[in-house]
Amino acid sequence: MHADQLFQISSTLALIGWILLAIFYKTLWISRALIGTIIILMCLLYAWLIAKNFGGMQPDSFGSLDGVAALFVNREALLAGWIHYLAFDLLTGIFIVNNARKNGIGIALLLPCLFFTFMLGPVGLLLYLLIRWARTKNYWIDVE
Secondary structure, three states: OOHHHHHHHHHHHHHHHHHHHHHOOOOOHHHHHHHHHHHHHHHHHHHHHHHHHHHHOOOOOOOOHHHHHHHOOOHHHHHHHHHHHHHHHHHHHHHHHHHHHHHOOOHHHHHHHHHHHHHHOHHHHHHHHHHHHHHHOOOOOOOO
């Protein structure tokens, strides 16, 4: 399968995951279902792409911005980077939903956070953390 096809498949899977997360945000099973299916598929695809392209990585590739940029000249390595974003942004969305449920934060405040996490990752997480802080008056996150 070509990188362009894998890009479309992984992007579609991520979108499906985000839609399901937004629809079923109140349910306890959605996190388990998404991690056990979409996230694990992305992890497997990522690991396969990295293993397949590992020979092109130099030991100092991560030591400079130019080194990291050189990694992404290869389309499959670029795809692996994209899948990395998709998987971790969705995992962040799952965290947000679970934490919002524990703190009684409703969908009206949650949807913008999920949208921005889907589109801009850390911006959505920051928005959620600010909302959670304002609602709970507690800066620290309870991760249990």
